[in-house]
Every structure is written in structure tokens, then in C-alpha cells.
Amino acid sequence: MTPTDLSQARRLGLSAVLPAFNEEALIAQTVGHLARVLCELVDHFEIIVVDDGSRDRTPRILAQLQAEDPGLRLRVVTHPANLGYGAALASGFDAARNDLVLMMDSDGQFEVSEVIRFLATLDADTDMV
Template sequence: RELVADFEIIVANDGSTDRTGEILSGLPARYPGLPLRVLTHERNRGYGAALASGFDAAEKDLIFMTDGDKQFDVRELARLLSAMDRRTDLVIGWRQHRADPPMRLFNAWGWKLLINGLFGYTARDVDCAFKLFRRKVWESLTVHSRGATFSAELLVKARRLGFRVKELPVSHFPRTAGSATGARLDVIARAFGELMQLWLRLERDLDGDRTVRPVSIPPRSPRVI
């Protein structure tokens, strides 16, 4: 409310087996008047599936996405909003001092090289979960990935359609709760499988994304989820 007057909050619960669902269901009563919606998957469908559900439900002109593991400072959204001008469609963060274990940093480095090598420059930090973009970007794309390749597919296709991207450094903090799954062998294997499928689809031009280039939008009060 300090940043924008017209907003909504969408929380996607991807089949959590702990008390996440119980806690989320109690938030509307705890914060009456807060424009909050909770989306719940009955079973775990994947990181990308949770994001896709949230993006599909979004009704505002701008969509801001971040994770719920407290590794980002949500107050830095103000910097992304400031960078979102008429000539910009996506503002994506890159973790300036990434606070992850060495193996995860190594995996991320290799993943970035692979993405940028296969598809041309995509992003300095492909999977940084601190992004702001226009809803029309999401509505112009078909993102098939429901796992770890979701962000890569979103950014690759957005750039290929001509949407304009800015990148900003953002703060990153050590994980203090929960457990990351990105370094698990089964997750890595699925990610590589999804990546190869994406490459094949783009090579064969089978995705059917709209080929129109984005047009400038007249200035208006930003609205964010």
C-alpha cells in the first residue's frame, strides 16, 4: 500500500504437506480488507505450475512474482516499479551477492551458460524469483514447462517476441526455513528434459506464440499483484 493503491495479492500453495494451507486459509480473517486470494493445488504440480496458476489468476496490469522463502527483500519492488517505464515490458532482478550453498551456485552457473548458449542471451540470472512484468507478456506466451525450466521458457519467448527487458541487481539472503529442491538429481534431470523439449519446439516453431511485437502503452498508475 505504500507503493501502489490498486493491487491484489495472490498466493499459490503447491500441494504443501505442512501447515502452509492452514496458515494461508486464516490470513483473510487476520487481515480483513486485504485483497488476498489463495490458490491451492491438491497435489504438488511443480514450481512452474504454481507460478502459472498465479499468473492466470492475475487481473492487474503488472505482475510481480517472488518466492515465499524470505530470500528477497520485497521492499526492493519499489526499484523495479521505478524502472518500469513506457519502453519496458519486463524488469527482472539478478542476485548481486547470491547467498546459496556452493553446489547450488555451481549448478546455477552451469544452467545460465547452457540457457544463454542454446537460446542466445536470455538473462544474467535466469531463475531469480524477483520479476515484474506486464500482464500482456504472459498473455502473449504459451509456457509449457511446469518445473524448473519455467523462468527460462518465459524469458526466452518474451525476448523472441520483442518484449523489452531491463535487469537490476537485487539483494539476496540465506535460506532460513524449508528445503530447496533445485539441486536434487531428479529435479535436474526433469529440467534438462524440459529444456530439450523447449529447444525442439522452438526449432520447429510449434508453440504458436503470437508473433506481434509489443506496442507502447500510455502511462497510467501501476497496478501490481
């Protein structure tokens, strides 16, 4: 599949898992940018943010994003206390509903538009990128 042929990815759907701990500064920007990119690439997607016991405004910002745009396809999984990055990833993977799962940090370190490069590698022999 080439970057211009994303039919397999479009058909399969994608769950994006973002662990978050005290990410109030960038979480809204990251989720918004990711949603815009995924809307262009796949028909079925969900964004799963695992709030790993944040003590800042991260939970309120996520709730506000959901309330302001119900079509955002944002799901929030909440840990009542900080359980760590691995536990947050595991919770996100457990919550994922689509065939493809993308994990990325919620602090903007990853350039979201690069998702197309990962999706373009899909073929019958690719299990993980």
C-alpha cells in the same frame, strides 16, 4: 520514472504472485511484509499465493490470514498436489487481475522493499524487469 515518481505504477495496479510449498515457517511474515510495502507504493494490488500441494500448515496459515484481515487483499490458489514451481507460477499468472505482475518466492529470499526498484523502471519501452 524515478523512485520518487511511481505514479504510473500506482495507477496500473499490481498482482504479486508467490508460489508456496511447505512454507509454514515464513509465509505469514512474507505476506504481511509484502502487504505493508505494497500499501505504500500502489493503490490497487493483490497478493496471490499459490499453495502448490503443501502438506504442512501453510494452507491453514493462509486461511487464518484471510480470516483475520479481510482487507489484506490476499487470494489463495490451491493445487491439490505438488505440481512444481512452473505450474504454480502459471496458475498465479492466470489468476492475476492487474496490469503489472510481480513474481517472488514466498520464503523470504527476496527483500520485499526492493519492489520499488522494479516499479521505478516502468516506462513506455519496458515490458519486463
